Amino acid sequence: MKDIMGMMKAASEMKGKMEAMQAELAELVVEGRSGGGMVTVSLSGKGDLKGVKIDPSLFREDDVDVLEDLIIAAHGDAKAKSEAEMQRRMSEMTAGLPIPPGMKFPF
Template sequence: MRDLMGMMGKAKEMQAKMEAMQEEIASMEAEGQSGGGAVKVMLSGKFEMKKLDIDPSLFKEDDVEILEDLILAAHNDAKVKLEAEMQKKTQEMTAGLPIPPGMKLPF
């Protein structure tokens, strides 16, 4: 019975830590760049694009397709950075817990 109560306490503690981590992740931001900094994108921890900076030299009619590709590349760069930071924070929080391999957190 004591073990069950201990497990319940740890589960509540883990839930509180997860909620705090999710709030922290939501407030994170990452900047992605492409084209040598000609296109910059700022993403929130929820992968929402918050800011887009485009160097004015890219505004030429013939370069629209290139500009679109650069925006996508900058967005993906920021997303990769956020995902890496999320994984790092999750690993720090769950260090020492018996979590099955391949299980992704937060759910």
């Protein structure tokens, strides 16, 4: 019975930590870059687009396709950074807990 109570307490603490981490992630802003920094995309920790910066030299009619590709690449870079940061924070929070390999948080 003591182990169950300990697990319940740990689960309750984990819930509080996860809620705090989600609030932190909502405030986090990560930047993704492409084209050697000519295009920068900012995303929140939850993946919401916060901003796009484009070097003015890319504003030419014949480079529209290139610009579109650079925006997509910068967004992908920012999204990967955001996901990596979330995984890092989750692994810190769950350190020492017997969680099966491959299980991802939040559920």
